[in-house]
Amino acid sequence: MVSLIIITTFAAFAQSPAAPRAAAPAPPDPAADALRRARAARSAGRWREAEAAYRAAFAAAPRPAIEGELGLCELSLQEYLDAATHLQRALFDRRELSPAERQRFEDGLLRAESEVVQVEFVLSHPKAEVFLDGKFLGRGQPEYRLYVEPGRHEVRASLEGHVTQTVPFERWAGDVTSFPVALDPIPKPPPPEVIVRATAPAPERDRSGRNIRIAGASLALAGTALGVGFAIAAGVRDDEAEAQADAVREDYGRGGCLYEGISEITVPCDALAETISTRDTMRGAAWASFIAGGVFGAVAISSLWWAPSPPSPPRAAVRPFVVAGGGGVAIGGVW
Structure with a gap:
Protein backbone atom coordinates (compact mmCIF):
# COMPACT_ATOMS: atom_id res chain seq x y z
CA MET A 1 0.00 0.00 0.00
CA VAL A 2 2.77 2.37 0.84
CA SER A 3 4.70 1.65 -2.32
CA LEU A 4 1.67 2.37 -4.52
CA ILE A 5 1.25 5.76 -3.03
CA ILE A 6 4.87 6.64 -3.69
CA ILE A 7 4.69 5.62 -7.34
CA THR A 8 1.46 7.53 -7.91
CA THR A 9 2.88 10.62 -6.38
CA PHE A 10 6.05 10.41 -8.53
CA ALA A 11 4.05 9.97 -11.68
CA ALA A 12 1.88 12.94 -10.90
CA PHE A 13 4.95 15.01 -10.21
CA ALA A 14 6.58 13.95 -13.43
CA GLN A 15 3.53 14.77 -15.55
CA SER A 16 2.83 18.22 -14.11
CA PRO A 17 3.90 20.92 -16.71
CA ALA A 18 6.30 23.80 -15.83
CA ALA A 19 4.68 27.20 -15.19
CA PRO A 20 4.94 29.55 -18.30
CA ARG A 21 7.44 32.55 -18.03
CA ALA A 22 5.96 36.04 -18.60
CA ALA A 23 7.13 37.74 -21.94
CA ALA A 24 9.14 41.02 -21.68
CA PRO A 25 7.18 44.11 -22.85
CA ALA A 26 8.22 45.54 -26.28
CA PRO A 27 10.13 48.88 -26.14
CA PRO A 28 8.09 51.90 -27.22
CA ASP A 29 8.61 53.16 -30.81
CA PRO A 30 8.93 57.00 -30.68
CA VAL A 116 10.56 80.99 -53.44
CA VAL A 117 13.75 81.60 -55.45
CA GLN A 118 15.93 78.73 -56.65
CA VAL A 119 19.65 79.60 -56.46
CA GLU A 120 22.57 77.68 -57.92
CA PHE A 121 26.20 78.82 -57.99
CA VAL A 122 29.56 77.18 -58.70
CA LEU A 123 32.81 77.97 -56.86
CA SER A 124 36.18 78.23 -58.56
CA HIS A 125 37.81 76.96 -55.33
CA PRO A 126 35.76 74.31 -53.46
CA LYS A 127 37.75 74.81 -50.24
CA ALA A 128 36.38 78.33 -49.81
CA GLU A 129 34.02 79.17 -46.95
CA VAL A 130 30.62 80.28 -48.23
CA PHE A 131 28.21 82.65 -46.47
CA LEU A 132 24.65 83.59 -47.45
CA ASP A 133 23.49 86.92 -46.09
CA GLY A 134 26.24 86.73 -43.47
CA LYS A 135 25.35 83.22 -42.25
CA PHE A 136 27.75 80.33 -42.78
CA LEU A 137 26.49 78.09 -45.57
CA GLY A 138 29.21 75.48 -46.09
CA ARG A 139 32.73 74.60 -47.12
CA GLY A 140 34.41 71.94 -49.23
CA GLN A 141 31.92 71.55 -52.08
CA PRO A 142 32.17 73.05 -55.58
CA GLU A 143 28.44 73.59 -56.18
CA TYR A 144 25.52 74.85 -54.09
CA ARG A 145 21.79 74.52 -54.77
CA LEU A 146 19.33 76.05 -52.35
CA TYR A 147 16.13 78.02 -51.92
CA VAL A 148 15.89 81.58 -50.62
CA GLU A 149 13.08 83.99 -49.91
CA PRO A 150 12.25 86.49 -52.68
CA GLY A 151 14.21 89.74 -52.42
CA ARG A 152 17.80 90.86 -52.23
CA HIS A 153 20.57 88.52 -51.03
CA GLU A 154 24.33 88.26 -51.02
CA VAL A 155 26.72 85.32 -51.42
CA ARG A 156 30.22 85.76 -50.04
CA ALA A 157 33.15 83.35 -50.49
CA SER A 158 36.52 83.62 -48.78
CA LEU A 159 39.71 81.58 -48.92
CA GLU A 160 43.13 82.25 -47.46
CA GLY A 161 45.47 83.78 -50.00
CA HIS A 162 42.60 84.92 -52.25
CA VAL A 163 40.53 88.06 -52.61
CA THR A 164 37.13 87.69 -50.91
CA GLN A 165 34.39 87.63 -53.53
CA THR A 166 30.89 89.02 -52.89
CA VAL A 167 28.02 88.44 -55.34
CA PRO A 168 24.78 90.33 -54.63
CA PHE A 169 21.56 89.34 -56.41
CA GLU A 170 17.86 90.18 -56.28
CA ARG A 171 15.10 87.84 -57.51
CA TRP A 172 11.36 87.36 -57.11
CA ALA A 173 9.04 84.44 -56.35
CA GLY A 174 9.35 81.62 -58.88
CA ASP A 175 12.68 82.86 -60.29
CA VAL A 176 15.65 80.58 -60.96
CA THR A 177 19.16 82.07 -60.95
CA SER A 178 22.66 80.68 -61.37
CA PHE A 179 26.08 82.35 -61.38
CA PRO A 180 29.79 81.58 -60.85
CA VAL A 181 31.79 82.70 -57.83
CA ALA A 182 35.44 83.10 -58.86
CA LEU A 183 38.20 83.78 -56.36
CA ASP A 184 41.36 85.50 -57.59
CA PRO A 185 44.72 85.15 -55.82
CA ILE A 186 45.87 88.16 -53.83
CA PRO A 187 48.40 89.97 -56.06
CA LYS A 188 51.95 89.90 -54.80
CA PRO A 189 53.25 93.25 -53.55
CA PRO A 190 55.69 94.98 -55.88
CA PRO A 191 59.38 94.70 -55.00
CA PRO A 192 60.72 97.50 -52.83
CA GLU A 193 61.82 100.48 -54.79
CA VAL A 194 65.57 100.96 -54.83
CA ILE A 195 66.54 104.61 -54.82
CA VAL A 196 69.90 105.24 -56.42
CA ARG A 197 71.35 108.63 -55.63
CA ALA A 198 73.27 109.77 -58.66
CA THR A 199 75.34 112.89 -58.95
CA ALA A 200 73.73 115.61 -60.95
CA PRO A 201 75.03 115.70 -64.51
CA ALA A 202 77.24 118.56 -65.39
CA PRO A 203 75.42 121.32 -67.21
CA GLU A 204 75.78 120.91 -70.90
CA ARG A 205 77.79 123.58 -72.57
CA ASP A 206 76.17 125.78 -75.15
CA ARG A 207 77.76 124.75 -78.43
CA SER A 208 75.49 126.72 -80.76
CA GLY A 209 78.20 129.30 -81.63
CA ARG A 210 80.74 126.57 -82.33
CA ASN A 211 78.26 124.73 -84.55
CA ILE A 212 77.49 127.92 -86.47
CA ARG A 213 81.18 128.54 -87.12
CA ILE A 214 81.74 124.96 -88.25
CA ALA A 215 78.76 125.10 -90.62
CA GLY A 216 79.73 128.53 -91.95
CA ALA A 217 83.32 127.49 -92.59
CA SER A 218 82.19 124.31 -94.31
CA LEU A 219 79.78 126.18 -96.59
CA ALA A 220 82.40 128.83 -97.33
CA LEU A 221 84.90 126.16 -98.38
CA ALA A 222 82.24 124.42 -100.47
CA GLY A 223 81.34 127.70 -102.21
CA THR A 224 84.97 128.47 -102.92
CA ALA A 225 85.55 124.98 -104.31
CA LEU A 226 82.51 125.27 -106.57
CA GLY A 227 83.63 128.73 -107.72
CA VAL A 228 87.06 127.40 -108.63
CA GLY A 229 85.48 124.50 -110.54
CA PHE A 230 83.15 126.79 -112.48
CA ALA A 231 86.00 129.23 -113.22
CA ILE A 232 88.16 126.44 -114.64
CA ALA A 233 85.21 125.21 -116.77
CA ALA A 234 84.61 128.78 -118.01
CA GLY A 235 88.31 129.07 -118.98
CA VAL A 236 88.11 125.85 -120.97
CA ARG A 237 85.02 127.09 -122.81
CA ASP A 238 86.72 130.43 -123.46
CA ASP A 239 89.66 128.68 -125.15
CA GLU A 240 87.23 126.64 -127.25
CA ALA A 241 85.34 129.78 -128.30
CA GLU A 242 88.58 131.51 -129.27
CA ALA A 243 89.62 128.54 -131.42
CA GLN A 244 86.22 128.41 -133.15
CA ALA A 245 86.32 132.19 -133.82
CA ASP A 246 89.79 131.89 -135.37
CA ALA A 247 88.53 129.12 -137.65
CA VAL A 248 85.57 131.22 -138.83
CA ARG A 249 87.79 134.28 -139.46
CA GLU A 250 90.29 132.17 -141.33
CA ASP A 251 87.62 130.62 -143.59
CA TYR A 252 85.13 133.46 -144.01
CA GLY A 253 86.86 136.61 -142.88
CA ARG A 254 86.40 138.75 -139.77
CA GLY A 255 82.69 139.30 -140.47
CA GLY A 256 81.92 135.76 -141.60
CA CYS A 257 79.15 135.15 -139.01
CA LEU A 258 77.30 138.26 -140.26
CA TYR A 259 76.11 136.38 -143.37
CA GLU A 260 73.13 134.47 -142.00
CA GLY A 261 71.80 133.37 -145.36
CA ILE A 262 74.76 131.08 -146.17
CA SER A 263 74.15 127.63 -144.71
CA GLU A 264 77.79 126.56 -144.65
CA ILE A 265 78.60 129.52 -142.39
CA THR A 266 75.58 129.01 -140.07
CA VAL A 267 76.78 125.71 -138.55
CA PRO A 268 80.19 126.89 -137.24
CA CYS A 269 78.70 130.18 -136.11
CA ASP A 270 75.96 128.43 -134.11
CA ALA A 271 78.56 126.22 -132.43
CA LEU A 272 80.58 129.32 -131.57
CA ALA A 273 77.53 131.04 -130.10
CA GLU A 274 76.70 127.97 -127.96
CA THR A 275 80.26 127.75 -126.66
CA ILE A 276 80.24 131.44 -125.72
CA SER A 277 76.88 131.04 -123.94
CA THR A 278 78.19 128.07 -121.92
CA ARG A 279 81.32 130.02 -121.01
CA ASP A 280 79.26 132.97 -119.73
CA THR A 281 77.05 130.64 -117.66
CA MET A 282 80.10 129.04 -116.06
CA ARG A 283 81.54 132.44 -115.23
CA GLY A 284 78.28 133.54 -113.60
CA ALA A 285 78.13 130.33 -111.53
CA ALA A 286 81.73 130.84 -110.45
CA TRP A 287 81.04 134.38 -109.28
CA ALA A 288 77.88 133.26 -107.44
CA SER A 289 79.80 130.48 -105.67
CA PHE A 290 82.59 132.85 -104.65
CA ILE A 291 80.08 135.39 -103.30
CA ALA A 292 78.08 132.69 -101.38
CA GLY A 293 81.28 131.26 -99.89
CA GLY A 294 82.33 134.74 -98.80
CA VAL A 295 78.98 135.36 -97.16
CA PHE A 296 79.13 132.08 -95.22
CA GLY A 297 82.71 132.79 -94.21
CA ALA A 298 81.72 136.26 -92.98
CA VAL A 299 78.86 134.79 -90.92
CA ALA A 300 81.21 132.22 -89.38
CA ILE A 301 83.77 134.88 -88.43
CA SER A 302 81.17 137.32 -87.10
CA SER A 303 79.70 134.60 -84.84
CA LEU A 304 82.76 135.00 -82.64
CA TRP A 305 81.13 138.26 -81.45
CA TRP A 306 77.41 137.49 -81.42
CA ALA A 307 77.61 133.76 -80.42
CA PRO A 308 80.83 133.26 -78.44
CA SER A 309 81.69 129.84 -77.02
CA PRO A 310 81.61 129.44 -73.22
CA PRO A 311 84.98 129.25 -71.52
CA SER A 312 86.40 125.75 -71.33
CA PRO A 313 86.87 124.22 -67.87
CA PRO A 314 90.41 124.11 -66.59
CA ARG A 315 92.24 121.06 -67.79
CA ALA A 316 95.47 121.46 -65.87
CA ALA A 317 96.25 120.76 -62.22
CA VAL A 318 99.27 121.89 -60.25
CA ARG A 319 100.23 119.91 -57.11
CA PRO A 320 103.29 120.60 -54.98
CA PHE A 321 105.15 117.62 -53.54
CA VAL A 322 107.92 117.11 -51.04
CA VAL A 323 110.25 114.11 -50.90
CA ALA A 324 113.35 113.29 -48.97
CA GLY A 325 116.05 115.48 -50.23
CA GLY A 326 113.91 118.02 -52.01
CA GLY A 327 110.54 118.86 -53.50
CA GLY A 328 108.85 120.22 -56.56
CA VAL A 329 105.65 120.91 -58.41
CA ALA A 330 103.70 118.38 -60.47
CA ILE A 331 101.68 119.78 -63.38
CA GLY A 332 99.17 117.59 -65.13
CA GLY A 333 96.39 118.19 -67.55
CA VAL A 334 95.32 118.22 -71.16
CA TRP A 335 96.49 120.83 -73.68
Whole structure:
Protein backbone atom coordinates (compact mmCIF):
# COMPACT_ATOMS: atom_id res chain seq x y z
CA MET A 1 0.00 0.00 0.00
CA VAL A 2 2.77 2.37 0.84
CA SER A 3 4.70 1.65 -2.32
CA LEU A 4 1.67 2.37 -4.52
CA ILE A 5 1.25 5.76 -3.03
CA ILE A 6 4.87 6.64 -3.69
CA ILE A 7 4.69 5.62 -7.34
CA THR A 8 1.46 7.53 -7.91
CA THR A 9 2.88 10.62 -6.38
CA PHE A 10 6.05 10.41 -8.53
CA ALA A 11 4.05 9.97 -11.68
CA ALA A 12 1.88 12.94 -10.90
CA PHE A 13 4.95 15.01 -10.21
CA ALA A 14 6.58 13.95 -13.43
CA GLN A 15 3.53 14.77 -15.55
CA SER A 16 2.83 18.22 -14.11
CA PRO A 17 3.90 20.92 -16.71
CA ALA A 18 6.30 23.80 -15.83
CA ALA A 19 4.68 27.20 -15.19
CA PRO A 20 4.94 29.55 -18.30
CA ARG A 21 7.44 32.55 -18.03
CA ALA A 22 5.96 36.04 -18.60
CA ALA A 23 7.13 37.74 -21.94
CA ALA A 24 9.14 41.02 -21.68
CA PRO A 25 7.18 44.11 -22.85
CA ALA A 26 8.22 45.54 -26.28
CA PRO A 27 10.13 48.88 -26.14
CA PRO A 28 8.09 51.90 -27.22
CA ASP A 29 8.61 53.16 -30.81
CA PRO A 30 8.93 57.00 -30.68
CA ALA A 31 8.63 57.32 -34.45
CA ALA A 32 5.43 55.26 -34.59
CA ASP A 33 3.92 57.17 -31.68
CA ALA A 34 4.81 60.52 -33.29
CA LEU A 35 3.37 59.37 -36.61
CA ARG A 36 0.09 58.41 -34.97
CA ARG A 37 -0.13 61.82 -33.35
CA ALA A 38 0.86 63.56 -36.61
CA ARG A 39 -1.78 61.75 -38.68
CA ALA A 40 -4.46 62.46 -36.08
CA ALA A 41 -3.58 66.18 -35.99
CA ARG A 42 -3.45 66.37 -39.78
CA SER A 43 -6.88 64.75 -40.10
CA ALA A 44 -8.24 67.29 -37.63
CA GLY A 45 -6.65 70.18 -39.53
CA ARG A 46 -4.31 71.06 -36.70
CA TRP A 47 -1.34 71.75 -39.02
CA ARG A 48 0.99 73.28 -36.46
CA GLU A 49 0.55 70.27 -34.16
CA ALA A 50 0.93 67.90 -37.12
CA GLU A 51 4.13 69.70 -38.24
CA ALA A 52 5.67 69.34 -34.77
CA ALA A 53 4.73 65.64 -34.62
CA TYR A 54 6.15 64.91 -38.11
CA ARG A 55 9.34 66.76 -37.16
CA ALA A 56 9.69 64.55 -34.05
CA ALA A 57 9.01 61.42 -36.12
CA PHE A 58 11.61 62.42 -38.70
CA ALA A 59 14.18 63.07 -35.96
CA ALA A 60 13.53 59.53 -34.61
CA ALA A 61 13.43 57.85 -38.05
CA PRO A 62 14.84 60.03 -40.88
CA ARG A 63 12.98 58.40 -43.77
CA PRO A 64 12.05 60.16 -47.06
CA ALA A 65 8.32 59.48 -46.59
CA ILE A 66 8.28 61.19 -43.19
CA GLU A 67 10.30 64.18 -44.49
CA GLY A 68 7.88 64.56 -47.40
CA GLU A 69 4.88 64.62 -45.05
CA LEU A 70 6.69 67.23 -42.96
CA GLY A 71 7.15 69.35 -46.10
CA LEU A 72 3.44 69.11 -46.95
CA CYS A 73 2.52 70.30 -43.45
CA GLU A 74 4.91 73.26 -43.84
CA LEU A 75 3.33 74.01 -47.22
CA SER A 76 -0.12 74.16 -45.56
CA LEU A 77 1.37 76.56 -42.98
CA GLN A 78 2.75 78.73 -45.88
CA GLU A 79 6.32 78.08 -44.76
CA TYR A 80 7.37 77.76 -48.39
CA LEU A 81 11.15 77.85 -47.89
CA ASP A 82 11.20 74.92 -45.42
CA ALA A 83 8.55 73.08 -47.44
CA ALA A 84 10.57 73.29 -50.67
CA THR A 85 13.75 72.15 -48.92
CA HIS A 86 12.13 69.10 -47.24
CA LEU A 87 10.12 68.06 -50.29
CA GLN A 88 13.16 68.25 -52.57
CA ARG A 89 15.21 66.11 -50.20
CA ALA A 90 12.35 63.61 -49.84
CA LEU A 91 12.24 63.19 -53.62
CA PHE A 92 16.02 62.68 -53.84
CA ASP A 93 15.65 58.89 -53.52
CA ARG A 94 12.32 58.15 -55.16
CA ARG A 95 12.71 54.37 -54.87
CA GLU A 96 11.79 54.51 -51.19
CA LEU A 97 8.49 56.24 -51.95
CA SER A 98 5.24 54.78 -53.19
CA PRO A 99 3.79 56.12 -56.44
CA ALA A 100 1.09 57.99 -54.50
CA GLU A 101 3.67 59.58 -52.20
CA ARG A 102 5.86 60.62 -55.14
CA GLN A 103 2.92 62.30 -56.85
CA ARG A 104 1.85 64.16 -53.72
CA PHE A 105 5.36 65.33 -52.94
CA GLU A 106 6.05 66.46 -56.56
CA ASP A 107 2.83 68.48 -56.65
CA GLY A 108 3.68 70.05 -53.29
CA LEU A 109 7.24 70.88 -54.47
CA LEU A 110 5.91 72.70 -57.54
CA ARG A 111 3.64 74.82 -55.36
CA ALA A 112 6.44 75.61 -52.91
CA GLU A 113 8.95 76.52 -55.67
CA SER A 114 6.50 79.01 -57.14
CA GLU A 115 6.77 81.02 -53.90
CA VAL A 116 10.56 80.99 -53.44
CA VAL A 117 13.75 81.60 -55.45
CA GLN A 118 15.93 78.73 -56.65
CA VAL A 119 19.65 79.60 -56.46
CA GLU A 120 22.57 77.68 -57.92
CA PHE A 121 26.20 78.82 -57.99
CA VAL A 122 29.56 77.18 -58.70
CA LEU A 123 32.81 77.97 -56.86
CA SER A 124 36.18 78.23 -58.56
CA HIS A 125 37.81 76.96 -55.33
CA PRO A 126 35.76 74.31 -53.46
CA LYS A 127 37.75 74.81 -50.24
CA ALA A 128 36.38 78.33 -49.81
CA GLU A 129 34.02 79.17 -46.95
CA VAL A 130 30.62 80.28 -48.23
CA PHE A 131 28.21 82.65 -46.47
CA LEU A 132 24.65 83.59 -47.45
CA ASP A 133 23.49 86.92 -46.09
CA GLY A 134 26.24 86.73 -43.47
CA LYS A 135 25.35 83.22 -42.25
CA PHE A 136 27.75 80.33 -42.78
CA LEU A 137 26.49 78.09 -45.57
CA GLY A 138 29.21 75.48 -46.09
CA ARG A 139 32.73 74.60 -47.12
CA GLY A 140 34.41 71.94 -49.23
CA GLN A 141 31.92 71.55 -52.08
CA PRO A 142 32.17 73.05 -55.58
CA GLU A 143 28.44 73.59 -56.18
CA TYR A 144 25.52 74.85 -54.09
CA ARG A 145 21.79 74.52 -54.77
CA LEU A 146 19.33 76.05 -52.35
CA TYR A 147 16.13 78.02 -51.92
CA VAL A 148 15.89 81.58 -50.62
CA GLU A 149 13.08 83.99 -49.91
CA PRO A 150 12.25 86.49 -52.68
CA GLY A 151 14.21 89.74 -52.42
CA ARG A 152 17.80 90.86 -52.23
CA HIS A 153 20.57 88.52 -51.03
CA GLU A 154 24.33 88.26 -51.02
CA VAL A 155 26.72 85.32 -51.42
CA ARG A 156 30.22 85.76 -50.04
CA ALA A 157 33.15 83.35 -50.49
CA SER A 158 36.52 83.62 -48.78
CA LEU A 159 39.71 81.58 -48.92
CA GLU A 160 43.13 82.25 -47.46
CA GLY A 161 45.47 83.78 -50.00
CA HIS A 162 42.60 84.92 -52.25
CA VAL A 163 40.53 88.06 -52.61
CA THR A 164 37.13 87.69 -50.91
CA GLN A 165 34.39 87.63 -53.53
CA THR A 166 30.89 89.02 -52.89
CA VAL A 167 28.02 88.44 -55.34
CA PRO A 168 24.78 90.33 -54.63
CA PHE A 169 21.56 89.34 -56.41
CA GLU A 170 17.86 90.18 -56.28
CA ARG A 171 15.10 87.84 -57.51
CA TRP A 172 11.36 87.36 -57.11
CA ALA A 173 9.04 84.44 -56.35
CA GLY A 174 9.35 81.62 -58.88
CA ASP A 175 12.68 82.86 -60.29
CA VAL A 176 15.65 80.58 -60.96
CA THR A 177 19.16 82.07 -60.95
CA SER A 178 22.66 80.68 -61.37
CA PHE A 179 26.08 82.35 -61.38
CA PRO A 180 29.79 81.58 -60.85
CA VAL A 181 31.79 82.70 -57.83
CA ALA A 182 35.44 83.10 -58.86
CA LEU A 183 38.20 83.78 -56.36
CA ASP A 184 41.36 85.50 -57.59
CA PRO A 185 44.72 85.15 -55.82
CA ILE A 186 45.87 88.16 -53.83
CA PRO A 187 48.40 89.97 -56.06
CA LYS A 188 51.95 89.90 -54.80
CA PRO A 189 53.25 93.25 -53.55
CA PRO A 190 55.69 94.98 -55.88
CA PRO A 191 59.38 94.70 -55.00
CA PRO A 192 60.72 97.50 -52.83
CA GLU A 193 61.82 100.48 -54.79
CA VAL A 194 65.57 100.96 -54.83
CA ILE A 195 66.54 104.61 -54.82
CA VAL A 196 69.90 105.24 -56.42
CA ARG A 197 71.35 108.63 -55.63
CA ALA A 198 73.27 109.77 -58.66
CA THR A 199 75.34 112.89 -58.95
CA ALA A 200 73.73 115.61 -60.95
CA PRO A 201 75.03 115.70 -64.51
CA ALA A 202 77.24 118.56 -65.39
CA PRO A 203 75.42 121.32 -67.21
CA GLU A 204 75.78 120.91 -70.90
CA ARG A 205 77.79 123.58 -72.57
CA ASP A 206 76.17 125.78 -75.15
CA ARG A 207 77.76 124.75 -78.43
CA SER A 208 75.49 126.72 -80.76
CA GLY A 209 78.20 129.30 -81.63
CA ARG A 210 80.74 126.57 -82.33
CA ASN A 211 78.26 124.73 -84.55
CA ILE A 212 77.49 127.92 -86.47
CA ARG A 213 81.18 128.54 -87.12
CA ILE A 214 81.74 124.96 -88.25
CA ALA A 215 78.76 125.10 -90.62
CA GLY A 216 79.73 128.53 -91.95
CA ALA A 217 83.32 127.49 -92.59
CA SER A 218 82.19 124.31 -94.31
CA LEU A 219 79.78 126.18 -96.59
CA ALA A 220 82.40 128.83 -97.33
CA LEU A 221 84.90 126.16 -98.38
CA ALA A 222 82.24 124.42 -100.47
CA GLY A 223 81.34 127.70 -102.21
CA THR A 224 84.97 128.47 -102.92
CA ALA A 225 85.55 124.98 -104.31
CA LEU A 226 82.51 125.27 -106.57
CA GLY A 227 83.63 128.73 -107.72
CA VAL A 228 87.06 127.40 -108.63
CA GLY A 229 85.48 124.50 -110.54
CA PHE A 230 83.15 126.79 -112.48
CA ALA A 231 86.00 129.23 -113.22
CA ILE A 232 88.16 126.44 -114.64
CA ALA A 233 85.21 125.21 -116.77
CA ALA A 234 84.61 128.78 -118.01
CA GLY A 235 88.31 129.07 -118.98
CA VAL A 236 88.11 125.85 -120.97
CA ARG A 237 85.02 127.09 -122.81
CA ASP A 238 86.72 130.43 -123.46
CA ASP A 239 89.66 128.68 -125.15
CA GLU A 240 87.23 126.64 -127.25
CA ALA A 241 85.34 129.78 -128.30
CA GLU A 242 88.58 131.51 -129.27
CA ALA A 243 89.62 128.54 -131.42
CA GLN A 244 86.22 128.41 -133.15
CA ALA A 245 86.32 132.19 -133.82
CA ASP A 246 89.79 131.89 -135.37
CA ALA A 247 88.53 129.12 -137.65
CA VAL A 248 85.57 131.22 -138.83
CA ARG A 249 87.79 134.28 -139.46
CA GLU A 250 90.29 132.17 -141.33
CA ASP A 251 87.62 130.62 -143.59
CA TYR A 252 85.13 133.46 -144.01
CA GLY A 253 86.86 136.61 -142.88
CA ARG A 254 86.40 138.75 -139.77
CA GLY A 255 82.69 139.30 -140.47
CA GLY A 256 81.92 135.76 -141.60
CA CYS A 257 79.15 135.15 -139.01
CA LEU A 258 77.30 138.26 -140.26
CA TYR A 259 76.11 136.38 -143.37
CA GLU A 260 73.13 134.47 -142.00
CA GLY A 261 71.80 133.37 -145.36
CA ILE A 262 74.76 131.08 -146.17
CA SER A 263 74.15 127.63 -144.71
CA GLU A 264 77.79 126.56 -144.65
CA ILE A 265 78.60 129.52 -142.39
CA THR A 266 75.58 129.01 -140.07
CA VAL A 267 76.78 125.71 -138.55
CA PRO A 268 80.19 126.89 -137.24
CA CYS A 269 78.70 130.18 -136.11
CA ASP A 270 75.96 128.43 -134.11
CA ALA A 271 78.56 126.22 -132.43
CA LEU A 272 80.58 129.32 -131.57
CA ALA A 273 77.53 131.04 -130.10
CA GLU A 274 76.70 127.97 -127.96
CA THR A 275 80.26 127.75 -126.66
CA ILE A 276 80.24 131.44 -125.72
CA SER A 277 76.88 131.04 -123.94
CA THR A 278 78.19 128.07 -121.92
CA ARG A 279 81.32 130.02 -121.01
CA ASP A 280 79.26 132.97 -119.73
CA THR A 281 77.05 130.64 -117.66
CA MET A 282 80.10 129.04 -116.06
CA ARG A 283 81.54 132.44 -115.23
CA GLY A 284 78.28 133.54 -113.60
CA ALA A 285 78.13 130.33 -111.53
CA ALA A 286 81.73 130.84 -110.45
CA TRP A 287 81.04 134.38 -109.28
CA ALA A 288 77.88 133.26 -107.44
CA SER A 289 79.80 130.48 -105.67
CA PHE A 290 82.59 132.85 -104.65
CA ILE A 291 80.08 135.39 -103.30
CA ALA A 292 78.08 132.69 -101.38
CA GLY A 293 81.28 131.26 -99.89
CA GLY A 294 82.33 134.74 -98.80
CA VAL A 295 78.98 135.36 -97.16
CA PHE A 296 79.13 132.08 -95.22
CA GLY A 297 82.71 132.79 -94.21
CA ALA A 298 81.72 136.26 -92.98
CA VAL A 299 78.86 134.79 -90.92
CA ALA A 300 81.21 132.22 -89.38
CA ILE A 301 83.77 134.88 -88.43
CA SER A 302 81.17 137.32 -87.10
CA SER A 303 79.70 134.60 -84.84
CA LEU A 304 82.76 135.00 -82.64
CA TRP A 305 81.13 138.26 -81.45
CA TRP A 306 77.41 137.49 -81.42
CA ALA A 307 77.61 133.76 -80.42
CA PRO A 308 80.83 133.26 -78.44
CA SER A 309 81.69 129.84 -77.02
CA PRO A 310 81.61 129.44 -73.22
CA PRO A 311 84.98 129.25 -71.52
CA SER A 312 86.40 125.75 -71.33
CA PRO A 313 86.87 124.22 -67.87
CA PRO A 314 90.41 124.11 -66.59
CA ARG A 315 92.24 121.06 -67.79
CA ALA A 316 95.47 121.46 -65.87
CA ALA A 317 96.25 120.76 -62.22
CA VAL A 318 99.27 121.89 -60.25
CA ARG A 319 100.23 119.91 -57.11
CA PRO A 320 103.29 120.60 -54.98
CA PHE A 321 105.15 117.62 -53.54
CA VAL A 322 107.92 117.11 -51.04
CA VAL A 323 110.25 114.11 -50.90
CA ALA A 324 113.35 113.29 -48.97
CA GLY A 325 116.05 115.48 -50.23
CA GLY A 326 113.91 118.02 -52.01
CA GLY A 327 110.54 118.86 -53.50
CA GLY A 328 108.85 120.22 -56.56
CA VAL A 329 105.65 120.91 -58.41
CA ALA A 330 103.70 118.38 -60.47
CA ILE A 331 101.68 119.78 -63.38
CA GLY A 332 99.17 117.59 -65.13
CA GLY A 333 96.39 118.19 -67.55
CA VAL A 334 95.32 118.22 -71.16
CA TRP A 335 96.49 120.83 -73.68
